[in-house]
Amino acid sequence: MCRQDCISGAIMKFILTPELGRLAKWLRIFGFDAVYVSETNYAFLLIRALRDNRIILTRNSSFINKAKGIRLLRIKSEQLNQQLRQIFRELKLKPNPEEMFSRCVICNVVLEKVDKQYIKGMVPEYVFMTQEIFFLCPSCRRIYWSGSHWGNVSRVAESVITDTE
DSSP states (O other): OBOSOTTOSSSOEEEEOGGGHHHHHHHHHTTOEEEEOOSOOHHHHHHHHHHHTOEEEEOOHHHHTTOTTSOEEEOOOSSHHHHHHHHHHHTTOOOOGGGTTOBOTTTOOBOEEEOGGGGTTTSOHHHHHHOOOEEEOTTTOOEEEOOHHHHHHHHHHHHHHHHHO
């Protein structure tokens, strides 16, 4: 259950505990600002959640008692699809298709659209010849394009969204 009025604020931002790394990547795919913390420094997590106005997502039931007065959602399932459904349902989220694929899945930074010529020689030749639109993570320099994996991810995302309606 979510504590402390999770629906206030225009854009939800999350901070995820160490056991939810895969979920963090998927929230980023949906366009959400999702910080993943790999260490179990609870004080750091609480301070960052308060400072950045983030909702803590965790499966760690012992952490819940340490987070009094903090917006927190305990994730019940170990299954990714169920985790996403729970978040969308309990936080009353409606993912925006225009925001999908707008963040780097590795570092959570907003992607920048780049000119095709800029990435020449940085992607496989076939990709360069068959794709027109490219995005770059300004932090890790990873390049993204709308390949077949985007269609696969979109189908998974659609099934999750449809199941929460």
